Structures are given as structure tokens and as C-alpha cells.
Amino acid sequence: MFKRWLRGYDKEEAALKAMHEHLQLMCMANDALGDLIRREETSRAETIYDLEREGDMARRHALSIIFEGAFLPYLRPSLCRFVELVDQAFDTLEDTARFFERISLHDAIADECRTITSLNKEMCEILRLAFQRAIHGEDIREQVLAIRILEKRVDDLKAEINQKIHDIPVGDFWQGKFYADFLDSLTTFSDHIEDASDALYVLTVSFR
Amino acid sequence: MWRILGGLFLGWSLGANHSANIFGTAVASGLVRFSQALWLTAAYVVLGAVMEGAKCMSTYGKLALVHADTAFILTLSTAVTMTMLTRAGVPASTSQALVGAILGWSIVEASPDFSQLTRIVLCWTLTPISASLSSAFLHRALAKLVVDRITSFSARNRFYSVAVLLTGCYAAYGLGANSVANVTGIYVTSGLLNTNVGAIIGGLSIALGVLTYSGRVMMTVGKGIVPLDPFSAMVVVFAEAVTLHLFTQIGVPVSSSQAVVGAIVGIGVAKGLQTINIRVVLKIGLGWILTPVCAGALTLAVHALLMLTGVASLNSLFAKALAFVSQLNLW
Numbered sequence: 001m002f003k004r005w006l007r008g009y010d011k012e013e014a015a016l017k018a019m020h021e022h023l024q025l026m027c028m029a030n031d032a033l034g035d036l037i038r039r040e041e042t043s044r045a046e047t048i049y050d051l052e053r054e055g056d057m058a059r060r061h062a063l064s065i066i067f068e069g070a071f072l073p074y075l076r077p078s079l080c081r082f083v084e085l086v087d088q089a090f091d092t093l094e095d096t097a098r099f100f101e102r103i104s105l106h107d108a109i110a111d112e113c114r115t116i117t118s119l120n121k122e123m124c125e126i127l128r129l130a131f132q133r134a135i136h137g138e139d140i141r142e143q144v145l146a147i148r149i150l151e152k153r154v155d156d157l158k159a160e161i162n163q164k165i166h167d168i169p170v171g172d173f174w175q176g177k178f179y180a181d182f183l184d185s186l187t188t189f190s191d192h193i194e195d196a197s198d199a200l201y202v203l204t205v206s207f208r
Numbered sequence: 209m210w211r212i213l214g215g216l217f218l219g220w221s222l223g224a225n226h227s228a229n230i231f232g233t234a235v236a237s238g239l240v241r242f243s244q245a246l247w248l249t250a251a252y253v254v255l256g257a258v259m260e261g262a263k264c265m266s267t268y269g270k271l272a273l274v275h276a277d278t279a280f281i282l283t284l285s286t287a288v289t290m291t292m293l294t295r296a297g298v299p300a301s302t303s304q305a306l307v308g309a310i311l312g313w314s315i316v317e318a319s320p321d322f323s324q325l326t327r328i329v330l331c332w333t334l335t336p337i338s339a340s341l342s343s344a345f346l347h348r349a350l351a352k353l354v355v356d357r358i359t360s361f362s363a364r365n366r367f368y369s370v371a372v373l374l375t376g377c378y379a380a381y382g383l384g385a386n387s388v389a390n391v392t393g394i395y396v397t398s399g400l401l402n403t404n405v406g407a408i409i410g411g412l413s414i415a416l417g418v419l420t421y422s423g424r425v426m427m428t429v430g431k432g433i434v435p436l437d438p439f440s441a442m443v444v445v446f447a448e449a450v451t452l453h454l455f456t457q458i459g460v461p462v463s464s465s466q467a468v469v470g471a472i473v474g475i476g477v478a479k480g481l482q483t484i485n486i487r488v489v490l491k492i493g494l495g496w497i498l499t500p501v502c503a504g505a506l507t508l509a510v511h512a513l514l515m516l517t518g519v520a521s522l523n524s525l526f527a528k529a530l531a532f533v534s535q536l537n538l539w
Contacts, residue, residue: 072368074438135362137358137359206437207364
């Protein structure tokens with residue numbers, strides 16, 4: 001029985017490691033997206049797709065360890081919700097890169113888009129830090145608050161883009177659709193990160 | 209020896225019902241596997257009964273003089289009362305039902321010792337109070353001394369899973385040590401069984417109830433009670449175990465249900481009084497008053513029935529029944 005307990009301990013550590021890896025891959029992909037949008041380095045798009053595939057593997061690994069019995073059953077739904085929210089953010093990030101490849105960023109909204117990319121990157125790093133603090137039993141209130149403030153700034157920039165977007169000329173329906181989808185996924189990423197940080201906060205409070 | 213069937217029935221129903229107080233929340237929330245909970249409860253109930261069960265056995269004998277026939281009627285009436293109250297959804301106490309039955313019987317057959325009754329009733333009142341005080345104290349002390357110091361997520365998770373198992377085993381031990389007197393205590397005082405045999409038979413009958421019929425009750429209690437966080441669930445079981453163990457040392461059988469309810473109220477007090485549902489607490493309190501009254505009334509009814517039919521002893525009742533069956537020429 002003692003052996004089983006020790007094995008169980010490894011299981012939890014492995015699940016946390018996989019979750020951390022998932023988050024780290026998302027942050028790397030976010031950096032690549034920043035290069036793609038700011039410097040228009042098109043080769044970075046492939047990096048993002050590769051990282052997303054790796055992230056999927058890390059997500060599946062984390063979930064399978066949790067379903068195998070890592071952590072108290074009481075905690076499992078909250079942990080899985082956190083992993084799923086991070087994955088949604090990751091998927092949104094990949095979508096942003098795909099749509100960006102199909103459009104050319106108009107000067108009227110380029111600055112706002114680049115600022116959103118920087119804010120997303122910042123939020124991603126804060127979420128990673130919050131996760132590390134949470135698993136060591138530290139308070140993450142400050143990180144959660146910082147993510148909320150940054151998300152509000154993204155929302156404000158989204159409103160500014162929506163005001164300017166009427167003046168951007170669109171060649172055909174598909175070009176317009178890709179443009180709209182790009183802006184939508186670029187601004188939705190921060191919502192997913194905010195949801196993930198809230199889920200992480202609930203997780204730490206319920207496990208105190 | 210057939211007279212102990214009443215006690216076995218009572219032990220079986222006690223095991224089926226009260227095991228839910230030990231691993232109910234842990235099983236329902238998936239913390240402990242059902243089979244694991246069953247075998248651990250059964251093993252530790254028998255261990256508790258054998259090791260410390262004798263301490264509470266003489267208490268019922270001090271209430272009134274009980275004969276072997278009477279012991280059968282009393283345990284049967286108690287088991288029937290418990291079954292009826294359980295079906296009515298009232299959280300009932302076996303020890304209260306048994307004391308009610310003994311008093312009901314002794315009022316018409318012998319003079320009860322009310323000085324012992326005062327002591328027992330005082331302990332019934334003290335059970336939920338001491339359980340709530342223990343849980344409130346343990347909640348604060350353990351949080352400060354242990355849980356707050358375990359900062360790592362996975363280490364805290366491991367602590368909870370091990371602590372729930374350990375406190376569950378301790379509570380099962382406490383249940384066996386304290387409740388075996390309800391099952392075979394009056395057989396021991398009536399001279400039908402000796403203390404060790406009474407403890408073993410009583411412990412095994414409780415364990416049989418745990419192993420055969422506790423599943424539904426366990427899930428009902430586990431899912432019916434407001435879901436507690438792992439730490440509070442652990443503290444509730446720990447406080448229940450401490451309370452049962454404490455009352456075992458002074459030789460008074462008390463109710464594990466009362467201890468659990470008291471412990472949950474204690475958690476409510478520790479977290480803030482507004483979390484306690486007074487209506488539910490009052491309903492449970494009413495059940496605690498109803499239990500001995502119902503058991504006493506049922507025993508009086510059985511006594512009246514025996515008087516009306518002119519049966520002098522249970523042996524003559526069985527002789528009459530056998531004669532009647534043989535006249536039917538069934539074979």
C-alpha cells in the first residue's frame with residue numbers, strides 16, 4: 001500500500017509537469033505569433049503549428065494521467081477545466097496564425113494588433129507564473145488581477161479596431177471573412193487566458 | 209442461543225446504517241474505493257469491538273435487570289424501531305432506541321435505575337456538543353499546524369488521501385468499540401454471553417451489515433449531505449472518531465450519527481454561523497427525541513401483547529407456535 005501511495009505521488013507530479021509543459025508550449029507559440037505579426041516572419045507560422053501539435057500531446061498526456069487517478073476526485077474536474085481552457089487559448093492562437101497568413105495587415109489597425117499581441121504575450125507569461133505559484137501553494141491573487149487588467153486593455157483595443165475597421169477596403173467576401181476571423185481570434189485569446197486564470201484561482205481556493 | 213438473533217439483526221442494521229458516517233462522503237466523492245471502504249470498515253469495527261468493546265457493555269445492565277428472553281425482545285424492538293425511523297428518513301441513534309426500549313420494558317416489569325439514565329442522557333447531550341467542539345478545534349488547529357505548512361499541491365493532495373483513510377479506520381475502530389455494546393451488551397449483562405464472545409459476535413454482526421447492505425446508505429449520506437471540501441470531510445470523521453473513543457473510555461455507548469451531525473455543525477461554526485441550516489438541525493434534534501420514545505412505545509406494545517396472549521416466556525411462545533405448525537400436517 002505504501003508503494004502505491006508513492007507511485008500515486010509520482011502520478012500527480014507527472015500530471016503537473018505535463019500541464020506546465022502545455023502552458024510553456026503555448027507561451028512559445030505566442031512568442032512566435034508576436035514575431036509573425038510584428039516582423040511578418042512567415043516562417044514562424046510553421047513553428048506555431050508544430051508547437052500546437054506538441055501542445056495537444058502534452059494536453060492529452062496531462063488529462064490521461066488525471067483520468068488514471070492523479071489527484072483527489074474532488075479536484076479533477078477543476079484541473080481538467082483548466083487544461084481545456086488553456087487548450088482553447090492555444091487553438092485560438094493557431095487560428096490567428098492561419099488567418100494572418102491569408103490577409104495583409106492594414107496600416108490603420110496594425111499598431112493596435114501589434115499591441116494586442118504584446119499584451120497576449122504578457123498575459124501568457126503571467127498565467128505561467130500563476131500556475132507555478134499555485135502548485136507551490138502560494139497566493140495568485142495579484143497575477144489574476146493583472147490578467148484581468150490586461151484583458152480589459154485588450155477589450156478597449158478591440159473597441160478601437162471595431163471603430164476603424166469600416167474604412168478598410170475588402171476585395172471579396174473571403175478576404176473580409178478571413179480579416180474578421182483574424183481579428184476575432186486575436187482578441188478572443190485574452191478571454192480564454194482570463195477564464196483559465198479564474199479557473200486556476202478557484203482551484204487554489206477550493207484546495208486550501 | 210437463538211435469542212441472540214435479535215442482537216444479530218440489530219448489529220446488522222447498525223453496521224448497514226452507521227458505516228455511512230465513516231466513509232460515506234469519501235466513497236461518494238471517489239476519494240476511497242467502495243470495496244476498500246467496506247473491508248477497512250468491517251476489519252476495524254471488529255478490531256474495535258474486540259479490543260475495547262467490553263468497556264461499554266455493563267452500562268445497559270445498570271439501567272434495569274434484563275433476562276435472556278427480555279434481551280431478545282428489546283433488541284428486536286430496537287432493530288424494528290431503527291428500520292422504521294431509517295425508512296422515514298429520520299437519522300436515528302441505536303443507543304437511544306435501545307435505552308428507550310429498556311426503559312419501556314422496565315417501567316412495567318422492573319424498576320429502572322434513573323440515576324444511570326441521567327448519566328446516559330447527559331452523555332447523549334454531550335455527544336453532539338463535544339463533537340462540534342472537537343471539529344471546530346481540529347479544523348483550526350490542523351489548518352494552522354499541518355495543512356498551511358504543506359504548500360505543494362501534490363503533497364497536500366497526498367496528505368488528504370492518506371489522512372482520509374487513516375481517520376476513517378480510526379472512526380471504524382471507534383464505532384466498533386462503542387457500538388458493540390448496543391448489539392450484545394444486554395446479552396452479556398443477562399448472562400447469555402460472556403464479554404469476549406459478546407464482543408466478537410457483536411463486532412462480526414456489525415461487519416456483516418457493513419459488507420452486505422451499506423452501499424445504498426453510504427451513497428445516500430455521501431451525496432445527500434452538503435459536499436464538504438476534503439479537509440472539512442477529514443476533520444468531521446476525525447472529530448467523530450475522537451468523540452466515540454472518548455465516550456468509550458467512560459463506558460457510555462453513544463450515537464455515531466449524533467457525533468457526525470455535531471462535527472458538521474462544528475465545521476459550520478468554524479466557517480461562520482450563517483452556513484448552518486437551523487431547520488435541518490432542529491429536524492434532526494426532533495428525531496433524537498422521537499427515537500427512544502418510539503422504541504419504548506414499541507416495547508410496551510410487545511409487552512402488552514404478550515400479557516394479552518398469556519404467554520409466560522418466549523420458550524412457551526415458541527412451543528405453542530411449534531405445536532400449531534405440527535397440527536397443520538405440512539410435512
